Amino acid sequence: MSRAEAGSVAEARTPNPLWSLGLFRSELRTTFRRWRTLALLGVLAAVPVLVGIAVKIETSDGSSVERGGGEGPAxxxxxxxxxLFLVFTALAATLPFFLPMAIGVVAGDAIAGEANAGTLRYLLVAPAGRTRLLLTKYATVLSFCLVATLVVAVSAxxxxxxxxxxGDLTTISGTRIGFAEGLGRALLIALVVAASLVGMAALGLFVSTLTNSGIAAxxxxxxxxxxxxxxxxxxQLHAVQPYFFSHYWLSFADLMRDPVYWDDLVRNLGLQALYAAVFGSAAWARFTAKDVMA
Incomplete structure (x- = not known):
C-alpha cells in the first residue's frame, strides 16, 4: 500500500459520514499525478493548437475557411x-470523442484499477464505507471532467x-456582443460541456464495478x-436517439444565440442527471454487494 493510500485509510478512521474531504483530496492527488492522466490532458490541450495552426495556415493566403450551418464545428x-471562436470550435471538436474517451479511461479505472492493483481492500479496511469511497471516486471523475474541459478551453x-x-463577436443570431460577454459565454459553454459528461462518468464508474481489470473496464x-x-x-433509430447520453452534446452552441435557446440545453442536462442517477445507483448496488478480494 502506497503512502498516499495509507494516508487515505488513516484519514478515514473517523465517524462514517458520506463525505470525507481528506479522502477526496487524496484521490485527486493520486489521479492527477498519474502519467496516464497527464498524457490525456496533454492530448486534449494539443487539439486546439493543431486546429488553430491549421486554420492559420489555411488562411495565410488571404482566403477564408468556409463551413456551412451555424452549430458545432461551423x-x-x-x-x-x-x-475566441477557437474555444467553441475546440470544444465542439473534442466533445464527440476525445473528451468522453478521456473521461471513460479515468472512470473505467476508478474501481477496477484499484482492484487490479490490489489496493481496493486496503481502502476498505478502515470504516470508510463503500458508499463513501464510491462517492469520492465519482466526485474525482467529475473533477477530471471539469479540469479536462477547462484545459481545452484555456488552450484554445x-x-x-x-x-x-x-474583440467583439457576432452570435449565431447575427447580433453583436462585447468581448467580455463573449468570454463569459465561453466559460458558461465550458461548464455546460463538463456537465454534459456527467452521464458518461456514471456509466464508466458502473462498468468499473463489474470487473477487476482496469484495462477491460x-x-x-x-x-x-x-x-x-x-x-x-x-x-432508423430516430425514435430512441433522444435518450442517448450523447444526443444533445452539441446543444451548447445554442448559448451563442441571442436570445439563448434553452430547450435542448435543458434536455441535455436533464438527460445527464438521469444517466447519473440510474448508473450511479447501479454502481452503488453492485459495489456494495461486491466480494472484494483484491
Whole structure:
C-alpha cells in the first residue's frame, strides 16, 4: 500500500459520514499525478493548437475557411475574425470523442484499477464505507471532467489570442456582443460541456464495478461510447436517439444565440442527471454487494 493510500485509510478512521474531504483530496492527488492522466490532458490541450495552426495556415493566403450551418464545428469559419471562436470550435471538436474517451479511461479505472492493483481492500479496511469511497471516486471523475474541459478551453483561448484578433463577436443570431460577454459565454459553454459528461462518468464508474481489470473496464467504457455515437447517426433509430447520453452534446452552441435557446440545453442536462442517477445507483448496488478480494 502506497503512502498516499495509507494516508487515505488513516484519514478515514473517523465517524462514517458520506463525505470525507481528506479522502477526496487524496484521490485527486493520486489521479492527477498519474502519467496516464497527464498524457490525456496533454492530448486534449494539443487539439486546439493543431486546429488553430491549421486554420492559420489555411488562411495565410488571404482566403477564408468556409463551413456551412451555424452549430458545432461551423464555428471554425469565424476563427479568423475572432480568436475566441477557437474555444467553441475546440470544444465542439473534442466533445464527440476525445473528451468522453478521456473521461471513460479515468472512470473505467476508478474501481477496477484499484482492484487490479490490489489496493481496493486496503481502502476498505478502515470504516470508510463503500458508499463513501464510491462517492469520492465519482466526485474525482467529475473533477477530471471539469479540469479536462477547462484545459481545452484555456488552450484554445491562448492559441486564439496568439494567432488571431480578439474583440467583439457576432452570435449565431447575427447580433453583436462585447468581448467580455463573449468570454463569459465561453466559460458558461465550458461548464455546460463538463456537465454534459456527467452521464458518461456514471456509466464508466458502473462498468468499473463489474470487473477487476482496469484495462477491460476502460476498453468497455470507450467501446460503449463509440457504439452509442454510431447508433446516434442511424436515421432508423430516430425514435430512441433522444435518450442517448450523447444526443444533445452539441446543444451548447445554442448559448451563442441571442436570445439563448434553452430547450435542448435543458434536455441535455436533464438527460445527464438521469444517466447519473440510474448508473450511479447501479454502481452503488453492485459495489456494495461486491466480494472484494483484491
Amino acid at each position: 464555428f471554425i469559419s469565424q476563427i479568423t475574425n475572432n480568436g 483561448l491562448t492559441v486564439g489570442a496568439l494567432l488571431f484578433p480578439l 476502460m476498453a468497455t467504457t470507450v467501446g460503449l461510447l463509440i457504439t452509442i455515437q454510431i447508433l446516434d447517426q442511424i436515421p
